[in-house]
Ligand SMILES: Nc1ncnc2c1ncn2[C@@H]1O[C@H](COP(=O)(O)OP(=O)(O)O)[C@@H](O)[C@H]1O
């Protein structure tokens with residue numbers, strides 16, 4: 001059965017697109033048939049994260065009724081299927097975000113997972129994406145504004161009857177000023193599935209236009225994303241890669 005999973009946060013820059021591309025790529029590595037879809041209609045950038053910035057048909061054309069979703073689906077060299085959004089301002093004219101639910105239903109039956117990368121904020125674009133999905137994976141950073149916004153996302157999901165899978169706590173720097181996992185869980189009311197450290201490898205991977213699980217599969221940050229994918233898919237997975245030692249973490253911070 002196809003699972004429609006929205007990656008949402010309420011705030012920009014938390015790492016939604018990073019989580020979508022990496023968890024999508026990891027799910028594909030685990031042998032599932034996965035589609036990632038860019039439902040960030042005003043500021044789409046999933047295509048950049050995956051190295052496919054230009055395409056003739058996009059989600060905007062599908063939402064306008066000018067194309068079928070299969071025409072706007074591109075196969076990444078990892079096997080992951082990608083539905084990008086249009087990049088020009090004209091793409092926004094006559095686009096009907098409320099059609100997203102029907103568009104997603106058109107995918108049901110075939111893939112195992114459709115991951116929906118959603119927009120920042122809790123405007124119509126994000127609400128549509130949450131309502132159109134069966135489940136939501138919440139991305140938050142370990143600070144009060146981010147966690148407060150994540151809580152709003154969770155409340156919206158609950159109102160919409162969309163199941164909350166849990167929280168990916170991203171950009172963890174291990175500073176004393178940060179909220180810890182227990183604090184985040186008690187504020188949001190759902191489990192933190194994984195902590196992902198703040199790491200320069202994510203910027204490097206973005207510059208290389210690849211998910212980090214492809215760019216540096218043997219890095220411990222990649223292991224974290226595979227860990228999220230395993231939990232989402234209910235797959236038993238033993239991480240194999242050791243964390244960086246304390247010394248290299250300190251050196252990285254100094255750099
Ligand atoms: N764990 C991380 N460590 C370092 N940089 C990160 C991390 N997660 C995301 N980023 C960077 O932060 C920026 C915003 O991430 P993005 O996934 O686009 O956020 P969102 O989709 O929530 O707006 C990108 O440049 C991305 O490479």
Ligand SMILES: [Mg+2]
Pocket residue numbers: 016017018040045117118
């Ligand atoms: Mg994004």
